[in-house]
Amino acid sequence: MEIQGSKILITGAASGIGRATAIQMARLGARLFLTDINLEGLEETSQMILRDGGQICKYKAIDISKYEDVKAFSDEIHHAFGPLDILVNVAGIALFAQIEDMAHEHWKKVIDANLWGVIHGIECFVPEMIRAKKGHVVSVSSTAGIIGLPWHTVYATTKHALVGMSEVLRYDLKKHNIGISVICPGAVATGMVDSVEIFGAKDAIEKAKTKFLKAAITPEKVADLIISAIQKKKFLVITSPDIKILFFLKRHIFPLYHIIMRFICWYMDKELKRY
Numbered sequence: 630m631e632i633q634g635s636k637i638l639i640t641g642a643a644s645g646i647g648r649a650t651a652i653q654m655a656r657l658g659a660r661l662f663l664t665d666i667n668l669e670g671l672e673e674t675s676q677m678i679l680r681d682g683g684q685i686c687k688y689k690a691i692d693i694s695k696y697e698d699v700k701a702f703s704d705e706i707h708h709a710f711g712p713l714d715i716l717v718n719v720a721g722i723a724l725f726a727q728i729e730d731m732a733h734e735h736w737k738k739v740i741d742a743n744l745w746g747v748i749h750g751i752e753c754f755v756p757e758m759i760r761a762k763k764g765h766v767v768s769v770s771s772t773a774g775i776i777g778l779p780w781h782t783v784y785a786t787t788k789h790a791l792v793g794m795s796e797v798l799r800y801d802l803k804k805h806n807i808g809i810s811v812i813c814p815g816a817v818a819t820g821m822v823d824s825v826e827i828f829g830a831k832d833a834i835e836k837a838k839t840k841f842l843k844a845a846i847t848p849e850k851v852a853d854l855i856i857s858a859i860q861k862k863k864f865l866v867i868t869s870p871d872i873k874i875l876f877f878l879k880r881h882i883f884p885l886y887h888i889i890m891r892f893i894c895w896y897m898d899k900e901l902k903r904y
Protein backbone atom coordinates (compact mmCIF):
# COMPACT_ATOMS: atom_id res chain seq x y z
CA MET A 630 0.00 0.00 0.00
CA GLU A 631 1.19 3.53 -0.81
CA ILE A 632 2.04 5.93 2.01
CA GLN A 633 1.50 9.04 -0.11
CA GLY A 634 -2.00 10.43 0.37
CA SER A 635 -2.99 7.63 2.79
CA LYS A 636 -4.89 8.41 6.00
CA ILE A 637 -2.67 6.92 8.68
CA LEU A 638 -3.19 6.78 12.46
CA ILE A 639 -0.10 6.23 14.61
CA THR A 640 -0.33 5.53 18.36
CA GLY A 641 2.64 6.28 20.61
CA ALA A 642 3.54 9.23 18.38
CA ALA A 643 4.97 11.39 21.20
CA SER A 644 8.28 9.54 21.32
CA GLY A 645 10.66 6.93 19.94
CA ILE A 646 9.45 4.59 17.20
CA GLY A 647 6.01 6.25 16.92
CA ARG A 648 7.50 9.72 16.48
CA ALA A 649 10.13 8.53 13.96
CA THR A 650 7.44 6.69 11.96
CA ALA A 651 5.19 9.76 11.94
CA ILE A 652 8.00 12.04 10.74
CA GLN A 653 9.09 9.66 7.98
CA MET A 654 5.53 8.97 6.83
CA ALA A 655 4.82 12.72 6.73
CA ARG A 656 7.84 13.16 4.45
CA LEU A 657 6.34 10.54 2.13
CA GLY A 658 3.09 12.52 1.91
CA ALA A 659 0.88 10.73 4.47
CA ARG A 660 -2.23 12.40 5.93
CA LEU A 661 -1.59 11.77 9.59
CA PHE A 662 -3.70 11.18 12.70
CA LEU A 663 -1.49 11.05 15.78
CA THR A 664 -2.14 10.02 19.34
CA ASP A 665 -0.32 9.36 22.59
CA ILE A 666 -1.07 9.67 26.30
CA ASN A 667 1.69 12.31 26.52
CA LEU A 668 0.22 15.57 25.18
CA GLU A 669 3.47 17.55 25.43
CA GLY A 670 5.42 15.01 23.38
CA LEU A 671 2.56 14.72 20.90
CA GLU A 672 2.56 18.49 20.37
CA GLU A 673 6.33 18.42 19.86
CA THR A 674 5.99 15.70 17.19
CA SER A 675 3.21 17.66 15.48
CA GLN A 676 5.30 20.85 15.45
CA MET A 677 8.27 18.98 13.99
CA ILE A 678 6.10 17.56 11.20
CA LEU A 679 4.35 20.84 10.42
CA ARG A 680 7.69 22.74 10.32
CA ASP A 681 8.88 20.09 7.85
CA GLY A 682 5.82 20.74 5.61
CA GLY A 683 4.00 17.52 6.60
CA GLN A 684 0.23 17.08 6.92
CA ILE A 685 -1.51 16.35 10.21
CA CYS A 686 -5.28 15.91 9.93
CA LYS A 687 -5.77 15.56 13.68
CA TYR A 688 -3.89 14.84 16.86
CA LYS A 689 -5.28 14.09 20.27
CA ALA A 690 -3.87 12.89 23.59
CA ILE A 691 -5.72 9.77 24.72
CA ASP A 692 -5.03 6.73 26.88
CA ILE A 693 -5.40 3.81 24.48
CA SER A 694 -6.04 1.43 27.38
CA LYS A 695 -9.44 3.18 27.78
CA TYR A 696 -11.94 1.90 25.22
CA GLU A 697 -14.16 5.02 25.51
CA ASP A 698 -11.22 7.31 24.62
CA VAL A 699 -10.28 5.30 21.54
CA LYS A 700 -13.93 4.94 20.45
CA ALA A 701 -14.55 8.70 20.76
CA PHE A 702 -11.38 9.47 18.76
CA SER A 703 -12.33 6.94 16.06
CA ASP A 704 -15.85 8.41 15.82
CA GLU A 705 -14.38 11.91 15.34
CA ILE A 706 -12.03 10.64 12.61
CA HIS A 707 -14.63 8.55 10.77
CA HIS A 708 -17.20 11.36 10.89
CA ALA A 709 -14.85 13.98 9.46
CA PHE A 710 -12.50 11.93 7.25
CA GLY A 711 -14.01 8.48 6.63
CA PRO A 712 -12.13 5.19 7.13
CA LEU A 713 -8.39 5.05 7.79
CA ASP A 714 -6.12 3.50 5.17
CA ILE A 715 -3.45 2.42 7.65
CA LEU A 716 -3.45 1.87 11.42
CA VAL A 717 -0.04 1.70 13.13
CA ASN A 718 -0.18 0.42 16.73
CA VAL A 719 3.08 1.54 18.33
CA ALA A 720 2.30 2.73 21.89
CA GLY A 721 3.42 0.47 24.71
CA ILE A 722 5.20 0.22 28.04
CA ALA A 723 7.76 -2.22 29.47
CA LEU A 724 8.19 -3.89 32.85
CA PHE A 725 10.72 -6.65 33.53
CA ALA A 726 10.56 -8.62 36.78
CA GLN A 727 10.55 -11.99 38.45
CA ILE A 728 6.96 -13.15 38.86
CA GLU A 729 7.08 -13.25 42.66
CA ASP A 730 7.98 -9.53 42.70
CA MET A 731 4.96 -8.52 40.64
CA ALA A 732 1.67 -7.36 42.14
CA HIS A 733 -1.65 -7.68 40.30
CA GLU A 734 -1.46 -3.98 39.33
CA HIS A 735 1.82 -4.60 37.43
CA TRP A 736 0.18 -7.31 35.30
CA LYS A 737 -2.84 -5.12 34.73
CA LYS A 738 -1.13 -1.93 33.66
CA VAL A 739 1.11 -3.64 31.06
CA ILE A 740 -1.73 -5.75 29.64
CA ASP A 741 -4.04 -2.72 29.57
CA ALA A 742 -1.59 -0.59 27.58
CA ASN A 743 0.14 -3.16 25.36
CA LEU A 744 -2.70 -5.56 24.61
CA TRP A 745 -6.03 -3.83 25.29
CA GLY A 746 -4.60 -0.65 23.73
CA VAL A 747 -4.00 -2.48 20.44
CA ILE A 748 -7.32 -4.39 20.64
CA HIS A 749 -9.16 -1.08 21.09
CA GLY A 750 -7.48 0.35 17.97
CA ILE A 751 -8.37 -2.73 15.94
CA GLU A 752 -11.99 -2.96 17.10
CA CYS A 753 -12.63 0.76 16.57
CA PHE A 754 -10.91 1.23 13.19
CA VAL A 755 -10.86 -2.09 11.30
CA PRO A 756 -14.64 -2.52 10.70
CA GLU A 757 -14.64 0.76 8.71
CA MET A 758 -11.64 -0.51 6.70
CA ILE A 759 -13.59 -3.70 5.97
CA ARG A 760 -16.49 -1.60 4.65
CA ALA A 761 -13.99 0.35 2.49
CA LYS A 762 -12.48 -2.96 1.30
CA LYS A 763 -8.90 -1.81 1.82
CA GLY A 764 -6.38 -1.08 4.51
CA HIS A 765 -3.29 -2.16 6.40
CA VAL A 766 -2.72 -2.71 10.14
CA VAL A 767 0.74 -2.68 11.70
CA SER A 768 1.33 -3.71 15.31
CA VAL A 769 4.67 -3.22 17.02
CA SER A 770 5.37 -6.32 19.06
CA SER A 771 8.93 -7.16 20.18
CA THR A 772 11.60 -9.84 20.30
CA ALA A 773 9.61 -10.79 23.41
CA GLY A 774 6.71 -11.57 21.04
CA ILE A 775 8.54 -14.52 19.48
CA ILE A 776 11.11 -15.52 22.12
CA GLY A 777 10.34 -16.31 25.78
CA LEU A 778 12.91 -13.87 27.16
CA PRO A 779 13.64 -14.27 30.89
CA TRP A 780 12.30 -11.49 33.17
CA HIS A 781 9.75 -10.55 30.47
CA THR A 782 6.70 -12.50 31.76
CA VAL A 783 4.03 -9.83 31.46
CA TYR A 784 5.69 -7.97 28.58
CA ALA A 785 6.07 -11.23 26.63
CA THR A 786 2.45 -12.15 27.42
CA THR A 787 1.27 -9.00 25.65
CA LYS A 788 3.77 -9.11 22.80
CA HIS A 789 3.15 -12.82 22.01
CA ALA A 790 -0.57 -11.99 21.97
CA LEU A 791 0.04 -9.31 19.33
CA VAL A 792 1.86 -11.82 17.11
CA GLY A 793 -0.97 -14.37 17.54
CA MET A 794 -3.67 -11.79 16.88
CA SER A 795 -1.82 -10.49 13.82
CA GLU A 796 -1.45 -14.00 12.38
CA VAL A 797 -5.19 -14.64 12.67
CA LEU A 798 -6.04 -11.25 11.17
CA ARG A 799 -3.57 -11.84 8.34
CA TYR A 800 -5.78 -14.68 7.08
CA ASP A 801 -9.19 -13.38 8.21
CA LEU A 802 -8.76 -9.94 6.65
CA LYS A 803 -7.14 -10.92 3.36
CA LYS A 804 -10.60 -11.35 1.78
CA HIS A 805 -11.26 -7.68 2.63
CA ASN A 806 -8.01 -6.54 1.00
CA ILE A 807 -6.52 -5.58 4.38
CA GLY A 808 -2.85 -6.35 4.96
CA ILE A 809 -1.26 -7.10 8.34
CA SER A 810 2.29 -6.56 9.57
CA VAL A 811 3.78 -7.35 12.95
CA ILE A 812 7.12 -5.79 13.84
CA CYS A 813 9.47 -7.45 16.33
CA PRO A 814 12.25 -5.02 17.23
CA GLY A 815 15.30 -5.97 19.28
CA ALA A 816 16.96 -3.17 21.24
CA VAL A 817 15.97 0.33 20.09
CA ALA A 818 17.33 3.56 21.58
CA THR A 819 14.12 5.34 22.66
CA GLY A 820 12.45 6.88 25.72
CA MET A 821 11.62 3.34 26.83
CA VAL A 822 15.18 2.97 28.11
CA ASP A 823 14.26 5.57 30.77
CA SER A 824 10.63 4.62 31.33
CA VAL A 825 11.07 0.82 31.61
CA GLU A 826 10.50 -0.58 35.11
CA ILE A 827 12.99 -3.30 36.07
CA PHE A 828 12.68 -4.95 39.47
CA GLY A 829 16.41 -5.69 39.94
CA ALA A 830 19.34 -4.08 41.76
CA LYS A 831 19.68 -0.36 40.91
CA ASP A 832 23.37 -0.30 39.92
CA ALA A 833 22.89 -3.48 37.87
CA ILE A 834 19.99 -1.90 35.98
CA GLU A 835 22.12 1.09 34.98
CA LYS A 836 24.85 -1.27 33.74
CA ALA A 837 22.29 -3.32 31.80
CA LYS A 838 20.84 -0.16 30.19
CA THR A 839 24.32 0.91 29.02
CA LYS A 840 24.83 -2.50 27.39
CA PHE A 841 21.34 -2.35 25.87
CA LEU A 842 22.06 1.06 24.32
CA LYS A 843 25.31 -0.20 22.81
CA ALA A 844 23.37 -2.91 20.95
CA ALA A 845 20.42 -0.66 20.10
CA ILE A 846 19.39 0.54 16.66
CA THR A 847 17.73 3.91 16.06
CA PRO A 848 13.94 4.41 16.03
CA GLU A 849 14.39 5.85 12.52
CA LYS A 850 15.69 2.46 11.33
CA VAL A 851 12.59 0.75 12.80
CA ALA A 852 10.38 3.39 11.14
CA ASP A 853 12.01 2.55 7.77
CA LEU A 854 11.24 -1.13 8.33
CA ILE A 855 7.61 -0.38 9.26
CA ILE A 856 7.16 1.68 6.10
CA SER A 857 8.74 -0.96 3.91
CA ALA A 858 6.55 -3.68 5.54
CA ILE A 859 3.47 -1.70 4.51
CA GLN A 860 4.74 -0.98 0.99
CA LYS A 861 5.87 -4.56 0.37
CA LYS A 862 3.02 -6.24 2.35
CA LYS A 863 5.50 -8.03 4.62
CA PHE A 864 3.93 -9.90 7.54
CA LEU A 865 6.69 -10.52 10.13
CA VAL A 866 9.59 -8.11 10.51
CA ILE A 867 12.46 -8.91 12.89
CA THR A 868 14.81 -5.94 13.15
CA SER A 869 18.02 -7.57 14.50
CA PRO A 870 20.11 -10.31 12.82
CA ASP A 871 20.88 -12.01 16.19
CA ILE A 872 17.16 -12.35 16.93
CA LYS A 873 16.55 -13.73 13.41
CA ILE A 874 19.13 -16.44 14.20
CA LEU A 875 17.61 -17.20 17.63
CA PHE A 876 14.11 -17.44 16.10
CA PHE A 877 15.47 -19.77 13.40
CA LEU A 878 17.00 -22.00 16.12
CA LYS A 879 13.71 -22.02 18.04
CA ARG A 880 11.86 -23.33 15.00
CA HIS A 881 14.49 -25.65 13.54
CA ILE A 882 17.09 -26.67 16.18
CA PHE A 883 15.14 -26.48 19.43
CA PRO A 884 17.66 -28.29 21.72
CA LEU A 885 20.31 -25.66 20.89
CA TYR A 886 17.78 -22.84 21.44
CA HIS A 887 16.92 -24.38 24.81
CA ILE A 888 20.57 -24.32 25.92
CA ILE A 889 20.97 -20.70 24.79
CA MET A 890 17.78 -19.66 26.63
CA ARG A 891 18.95 -21.35 29.84
CA PHE A 892 22.22 -19.45 29.53
CA ILE A 893 20.42 -16.12 28.93
CA CYS A 894 18.28 -16.79 32.01
CA TRP A 895 21.34 -17.57 34.18
CA TYR A 896 23.13 -14.47 32.84
CA MET A 897 20.19 -12.10 33.46
CA ASP A 898 19.65 -13.42 37.00
CA LYS A 899 23.35 -12.88 37.69
CA GLU A 900 23.52 -9.44 36.02
CA LEU A 901 20.41 -8.11 37.74
CA LYS A 902 21.66 -9.56 41.04
CA ARG A 903 18.38 -11.17 41.89
CA TYR A 904 19.51 -14.73 42.59
Ligand SMILES: NC(=O)c1ccc[n+]([C@@H]2O[C@H](COP(=O)([O-])OP(=O)(O)OC[C@H]3O[C@@H](n4cnc5c(N)ncnc54)[C@H](O)[C@@H]3O)[C@@H](O)[C@H]2O)c1
Binds near residue numbers: 665813
Ligand atom coordinates in the same frame (compact mmCIF):
# COMPACT_ATOMS: atom_id res chain seq x y z
N1 LIG B 1 12.68 0.43 22.62
C1 LIG B 1 12.85 -0.86 22.44
O1 LIG B 1 13.94 -1.40 22.62
C2 LIG B 1 11.71 -1.72 21.97
C3 LIG B 1 11.99 -3.05 21.61
C4 LIG B 1 10.94 -3.86 21.20
C5 LIG B 1 9.66 -3.36 21.11
N2 LIG B 1 9.41 -2.05 21.46
C6 LIG B 1 8.03 -1.59 21.36
O2 LIG B 1 7.98 -0.45 20.54
C7 LIG B 1 6.85 0.34 20.88
C8 LIG B 1 7.27 1.80 20.97
O3 LIG B 1 8.15 1.96 22.05
P1 LIG B 1 9.39 2.96 22.02
O4 LIG B 1 10.61 2.13 22.15
O5 LIG B 1 9.25 3.92 20.91
O6 LIG B 1 9.18 3.65 23.45
P2 LIG B 1 8.75 5.13 23.85
O7 LIG B 1 8.59 5.08 25.32
O8 LIG B 1 9.72 6.10 23.28
O9 LIG B 1 7.34 5.30 23.13
C9 LIG B 1 6.17 4.68 23.59
C10 LIG B 1 5.05 5.70 23.56
O10 LIG B 1 3.83 5.05 23.94
C11 LIG B 1 3.10 5.97 24.72
N3 LIG B 1 2.12 5.26 25.57
C12 LIG B 1 2.39 4.39 26.57
N4 LIG B 1 1.25 3.98 27.14
C13 LIG B 1 0.22 4.59 26.48
C14 LIG B 1 -1.19 4.57 26.61
N5 LIG B 1 -1.81 3.83 27.54
N6 LIG B 1 -1.93 5.32 25.76
C15 LIG B 1 -1.32 6.06 24.80
N7 LIG B 1 0.02 6.15 24.65
C16 LIG B 1 0.78 5.41 25.47
C17 LIG B 1 4.15 6.68 25.56
O11 LIG B 1 3.68 7.90 26.10
C18 LIG B 1 5.29 6.85 24.55
O12 LIG B 1 5.21 8.10 23.88
C19 LIG B 1 6.31 -0.24 22.20
O13 LIG B 1 5.15 -0.99 21.93
C20 LIG B 1 7.44 -1.13 22.67
O14 LIG B 1 6.96 -2.20 23.46
C21 LIG B 1 10.41 -1.23 21.88
